[in-house]
Amino acid sequence: MRALTWHGxxxxxxETVPDPEIVNPRDAIIKVxxxxxxxxxxxxxxxYIPTLHRGDILxxxxxxxxxDTGPGSTxxxxxxxxxxxxxxxxxxxxxxxxxxxxxxxxNPAEKADMSEILYGYPMTGAFGYSHLTGGYAGGQAExxxxxxxxVGPIVIPDGLEDEKVLFLSDILPTGWMAAENCEIEPGDTVxxxxxxxxxxxxxxxxxxxxxxxxxxxxxxxxRLELARSMGAEVMNFHDVKVREALVEMTxxxxxxxxxxxxxMESHGFTLDNAVDMAKTTTKLGTDRTHALREVIMACRKGGxxxxxxxxxxxxDKFPIGALMEKGLSVKTxxxxxxxxxxxxxxxxxxxxxxxxxxxxxxxPLEDAPRGxxxxxxxxxxxxxxxxxxx
Amino acid sequence: MSQDKIExxxxxxxxxxxxxxxxxxxxxxxxxxxxxxxxxxxRTVTINRSRAEVYAFFRDFRNxxxxxENVERVDVGDNRRSHWVVKAPAGQTVEWDSEITExxxxxxxxxxxxxxxxIRNTGRVEFRDAAPGRGTExxxxxxxxxxxxxxxxxxxxxFQKEPKIQVRRDLRRFKxxxxxxxxxxxxxxxxxxxx
Numbered sequence: 001m002r003a004l005t006w007h008g009x010x011x012x013x014x015e016t017v018p019d020p021e022i023v024n025p026r027d028a029i030i031k032v033x034x035x036x037x038x039x040x041x042x043x044x045x046x047x048y049i050p051t052l053h054r055g056d057i058l059x060x061x062x063x064x065x066x067x068d069t070g071p072g073s074t075x076x077x078x079x080x081x082x083x084x085x086x087x088x089x090x091x092x093x094x095x096x097x098x099x100x101x102x103x104x105x106x107n108p109a110e111k112a113d114m115s116e117i118l119y120g121y122p123m124t125g126a127f128g129y130s131h132l133t134g135g136y137a138g139g140q141a142e143x144x145x146x147x148x149x150x151v152g153p154i155v156i157p158d159g160l161e162d163e164k165v166l167f168l169s170d171i172l173p174t175g176w177m178a179a180e181n182c183e184i185e186p187g188d189t190v191x192x193x194x195x196x197x198x199x200x201x202x203x204x205x206x207x208x209x210x211x212x213x214x215x216x217x218x219x220x221x222x223r224l225e226l227a228r229s230m231g232a233e234v235m236n237f238h239d240v241k242v243r244e245a246l247v248e249m250t251x252x253x254x255x256x257x258x259x260x261x262x263x264m265e266s267h268g269f270t271l272d273n274a275v276d277m278a279k280t281t282t283k284l285g286t287d288r289t290h291a292l293r294e295v296i297m298a299c300r301k302g303g304x305x306x307x308x309x310x311x312x313x314x315x316d317k318f319p320i321g322a323l324m325e326k327g328l329s330v331k332t333x334x335x336x337x338x339x340x341x342x343x344x345x346x347x348x349x350x351x352x353x354x355x356x357x358x359x360x361x362x363x364p365l366e367d368a369p370r371g372x373x374x375x376x377x378x379x380x381x382x383x384x385x386x387x388x389x390x
Numbered sequence: 391m392s393q394d395k396i397e398x399x400x401x402x403x404x405x406x407x408x409x410x411x412x413x414x415x416x417x418x419x420x421x422x423x424x425x426x427x428x429x430x431x432x433r434t435v436t437i438n439r440s441r442a443e444v445y446a447f448f449r450d451f452r453n454x455x456x457x458x459e460n461v462e463r464v465d466v467g468d469n470r471r472s473h474w475v476v477k478a479p480a481g482q483t484v485e486w487d488s489e490i491t492e493x494x495x496x497x498x499x500x501x502x503x504x505x506x507x508x509i510r511n512t513g514r515v516e517f518r519d520a521a522p523g524r525g526t527e528x529x530x531x532x533x534x535x536x537x538x539x540x541x542x543x544x545x546x547x548x549f550q551k552e553p554k555i556q557v558r559r560d561l562r563r564f565k566x567x568x569x570x571x572x573x574x575x576x577x578x579x580x581x582x583x584x585x
Contacts, residue, residue, distance in 0.1 A: 024572040072571065091569040093438055093524060108574045109562035110459075113555065122562070125574065135576040147574065 003057045003141035004368040009047035012369050020145035025072035028149030034162040035062035035139045037375050037385045038170060039196050040310055045372050051131040060085035060127040061169040062139025074150040081153035083146055084337035085170045087125040090151035101334035107134045140368055142389045154341040164348055167355045173340035174308050175201025179209050181306035181331035182257035189213040191246055191255035193291045195223035197358055197384055198308050199261035203232050217242055220380040243298045254300030262291035263309025289315045296322050307332035358384045365389035407432030425510060425535040431554045435561045437568045438525040444568055445496045445517045457563035484508060510535040532557060
C-alpha cells in the first residue's frame with residue numbers, strides 16, 4: 001500500500017510499504033477514505049517529538065471502511081467508521097471510568113517505559129505519534145490496523161459524508177472536552193487562546209454549553225475571522241495587550257474560564273530535555289508556556305483553567321502564586337475521545353455542530369508531503385488539510 | 391550499620407524493594423539465602439479481574455511464555471516441580487528447575503530454583519484484593535543471584551536490560567492479557583514496516 005512516512009525534519013515521503021494485517025483478536029483493518037493533517041503532526045514534522053523512527057507512518061485523524069476483522073472485533077466488513085486517535089482497551093480501571101486517554105493497556109509493554117520515566121506512569125497508545133505512545137502505524141495511508149476495534153471506532157450512518165464526521169477522530173472532541181473542562185455556567189465569559197482547529201471547535205462548544213460570551217485570541221487574521229463568524233469577540237495579540245483588554249472587556253472581573261488551545265506550539269520538547277530538566281532545572285524555553293502564563297494571569301479569581309494544548313516536558317517560571325492565590329482550578333489532559341463520539345455524532349447529524357467550515361484544502365494522499373509543507377508555512381490560509389487515499 | 395538501615399526501612403509500611411539502601415538490603419538477603427550476592431526486584435500491578443481468576447492463570451506456569459518475553463516454555467512436572475527454558479542469544483537456551491515452596495490458593499505462590507541451577511533465584515507473588523470494585527493487586531518479588539564471569543555475560547545478554555525492566559514489562563503484559571485477552575503490540579507488519 002501507499003503511506004506517508006517520516007524520515008527526518010521536514011522530510012516526509014510517500015512510500016510503498018507492506019499492507020497491515022490482523023495481529024490480535026480484537027483488531028480490524030480499515031481502508032482509509034479520509035485523513036487529516038493535525039497541528040500536532042507538525043511537531044513530528046519539525047522533529048520536536050522524540051522516539052520517531054525513520055519509516056514510521058504518521059496520521060492520527062482518519063476514517064474509512066472496515067475491510068477485515070479479527071474474531072474479537074464487533075465491526076463488520078463494509079461499515080464506515082471514524083477511529084479515535086487514542087487507542088483504548090475498554091477493560092482497565094481507567095477505561096471503565098471513561099478516562100480513555102489514560103488507558104493502562106494499549107501502549108505495548110516494551111514502549112511504556114519511556115512515558116513512565118517522563119510522567120511517572122505509562123501513557124496510553126495512539127496512532128502515528130512516535131514510540132512514546134506505542135509506535136502504532138498511523139492513518140495517513142491506504143490501510144491501517146486498528147487494535148481494540150470493538151471499543152474505539154464509531155459506525156457512521158449512511159447519509160453523513162466523510163468531511164462532516166472525520167474530525168470526530170480528534171479535534172472536535174478535543175475542543176468539546178476543553179469547553180466541558182470550563183464547567184460553564186450561565187453568564188460566563190470564556191477566553192480562548194489559539195484559534196487553530198481545537199480553539200475554533202472549543203469556541204463552538206462553549207456557546208453550545210451556554211457561554212454568555214467567548215473572547216478569542218490569536219494573531220492570524222483569517223483564523224480570527226473564523227472565530228468571529230462563530231460568534232466570538234476577537235483580539236489580535238500583536239495589536240492588543242491581552243490581559244488588560246480582557247480585564248476591561250469583562251468590567252474588571254476577568255474571564256470566568258480560560259482555555260489554552262496553544263500548547264507548546266512549535267517549540268516542542270525532547271526526551272533529553274525533559275530528563276535533563278528533571279535533573280538540573282535548567283531554563284527550558286521560557287516563552288514556550290507564554291500562553292499558559294497569560295491564561296493564569298488573566299483568569300478571574302476562583303475561575304477555571306482548561307488546557308487542551310499539548311505540553312510534554314517541564315515549565316520554567318510557572319505562575320504558581322497566581323494559581324494558588326486566586327484559587328483557580330485546572331483541568332487538562334489528552335482527550336477521552338471514545339467518551340464523546342456518540343453525543344457529538346448526534347449533534348452533527350442534527351446540524352448543531354458544523355465541522356466542514358474548517359477545511360481549507362483537499363488533496364490526494366500522494367500529495368501529503370506538499371500538504372505538510374503548506375500547513376507548516378501558511379498557517380493563516382491553511383486551516384485544515386484533508387487527504388483522500390481512496 | 392547495614393542492619394540499622396534495614397530495620398528503619400522495615401519500619402515503613404512500604405515494600406522492602408522500594409527502600410533507599412538497596413545494596414545493604416541485598417547484602418543482608420544474600421547472607422540469609424547463603425548466596426554470594428543477591429539482587430531484589432519488586433513490582434506491583436492492579437489487574438481488573440477477580441483474585442481467583444488472576445491466581446489461577448498465574449499458577450499454571452505453562453502460561454508464562456504468553457506474557458514473559460524471554461521464557462520459551464515451562465514444563466510442569468508434578469504439582470510443585472517445573473522446568474524453565476529461557477531464550478539466550480544465537481538460538482541458545484538457559485534452563486533450570488524450580489519448585490514451589492508455598493502455595494496458598496488465591497493469595498500466594500512462592501517458588502525457588504532447585505540445587506544446581508545456573509542462576510539461583512526465588513520468586514514470591516502475592517495476590518490481594520484491591521479496593522472494592524478495583525480487582526486484584528499482584529505483587530511480584532524476585533530475588534536472584536547475579537552470576538559472575540562468562541555466565542554473567544550470558545545472563546546480561548539473555549535479559550538485555552536489567553531484570554527490573556524485564557519484570558516491569560512482563561507484569562504489564564500479564565495485566566494486558568488478563569484484562570483485554572490479548573497482548574498489545576505495534577510490531578511489524580502491523581506497525582510501520584521498516585527495513
